[in-house]
């Protein structure tokens with residue numbers, strides 16, 4: 001039956017996701033637990049993509065399943081004119097554990113960024129003579145809606161969808177002078193990722209975010225950090241901004257926030273919290289079912305200090321990957337932070353490496369033609385890292 005469904009999916013060409021550089025050999029996954037997933041033939045894989053940086057405590061985590069099941073049997077949706085307990089609990093938990101004061105819940109990362117941009121533009125309208133322009137980085141990724149492809153500084157996501165939404169200026173990442181040069185009296189905000197994920201796992205210099213924070217302070221600009229990929233523990237701290245010792249004005253979250261249920265959020269400090277009722281809204285934003293699931297997942301990440309675990313296992317992964325590099329001279333560089341890591345090759349090998357790794361039983365992402373990315377569950381063990389990297393080693397030996 002599953003095989004039939006799988007072939008129907010292939011025949012109907014259900015729109016496949018994934019990176020533009022991907023060359024996958026598996027089409028249908030049917031089960032997941034911890035770091036492992038299984039395809040319809042029963043073959044087991046170590047998922048070094050973590051369900052695309054989502055399954056931070058593993059897919060179908062029992063606490064999340066329990067929260068979804070209980071909530072589904074109680075109340076699945078309310079009019080969004082009313083608060084719900086899971087929504088309030090989640091908001092309080094996020095506020096208590098961040099430098100931000102308010103939360104707006106939505107359904108995805110792109111939507112969280114759209115909300116953050118609206119908030120920054122309203123701030124510009126009220127406080128900066130109607131300034132509306134947002135500076136973002138080349139090689140960034142902020143989502144696939146019309147405005148977010150304009151924010152995303154990668155031509156391959158933009159070229160087929162012209163004209164782009166106005167009001168975004170893309171400058172090189174990790175280049176504070178480029179931000180200074182792009183700032184004008186039209187600028188209201190800068191939006192960057194703490195570490196670029198989809199752009200190839202690009203870690204900025206230690207001083208970049210600090211200098212950016214100072215520039216924003218000196219010029220009255222809103223600093224937005226897109227933490228859709230880095231938030232909820234991925235870099236080894238609950239939020240990525242903590243790694244760089246700064247406090248942004250707004251952050252956006254999704255992916256690991258729901259650990260498998262579709263939820264996003266943007267959070268702001270009091271200074272930038274300028275929305276009034278009616279400025280923004282979403283029928284399913286703050287939905288009680290997704291909030292209950294996200295609250296269960298976030299409680300575990302916070303109470304069980306999962307980000308600290310990610311810091312430690314992330315260092316271990318880096319060590320093991322550097323050993324791998326010493327055995328393969330087609331590896332140019334290993335880079336990343338926490339459990340967001342990449343291997344860069346000397347040539348455009350990543351599609352074949354991903355396919356070979358799939359065969360060996362490990363899922364990877366071809367984030368660039370010459371680089372593969374790893375973003376496994378934050379609960380991955382050192383033993384699983386050993387096994388996964390041994391499989392990648394074998395895959396590299398086979399190509």
Ligand code: PLP
Nearest residue numbers: 108109110141142143228229254
């Ligand atoms: N922002 C960042 C940093 C991302 O990595 C992503 C997705 O990969 C997004 C935004 C878009 O999130 P979503 O796919 O949930 O819209």
